[in-house]
Amino acid sequence: MPDAAHHRRTALAVLGIVAAMLGLAYAAVPLYRVFCRATGYGGTPQVATAGAATRGARTLNVRFDANVAPGLPWRFEPETPEMAVRTGQTVTVFFKVRNMAGRDTAANAQYNITPDIGGFYFNKIACFCFDEQHLGPDETAELPVVFFLDPKLEADPTMKDVDSLTLSYTFFAAKPAKAASTAVATPKL
Secondary structure (H helix, E strand, C coil): CCCHHHHHHHHHHHHHHHHHHHHHHHHHHHHHHHHHHHHCHHHCCEECCCCCCCCCCCEEEEEEEEEECCCCCEEEEECCCEEEEECCCCEEEEEEEEECCCCCEEEEEEEEEECHHHHHCEEEEEEHHHCCEEECCCCEEEEEEEEEECHHHHHCHHHCCCCEEEEEEEEEECCCCCCCCCCCCCCCC
16 A cells, blocks of 8 residues: 655646646647747748848749737738749738728737748748737838748748638738836735
């Protein structure tokens, strides 16, 4: 028959496993985002600091898609719906956005590339999606994206039959900033 020390060790082991599983559950979303950014998984574009060192030989059609989540009073569209892009060529495109509300609003853009494998070769140098966007009442803005298609895609057999990529954005209303507590506690007498 097991003694009390054995029961304590078993209970501690179970608690340790539960704590580890809980920690992994909280870490799953940030770790998944890091994984997607590093590998292009799920159509997540890469972030680059400079253009490609070489130009490739292939040209792909790149389409631009713009969406606004329900409840956000913005109109959002690409200035150019699609264009032919040669691998290694640095391209700048603009999206127009307008706040249709009579108040200040803020939003964040989520993005992806389809087909998903294209995300590994789609490199953004600059993008409005890296930062929260703020627009005043009835304000309009042009938002740039600077990108290139990595010439390495030409050697990937899974990209052989891919003739076009779609860069898609969706703006979501920014979460309101938590107001700092300005109330001063009054001592009770």
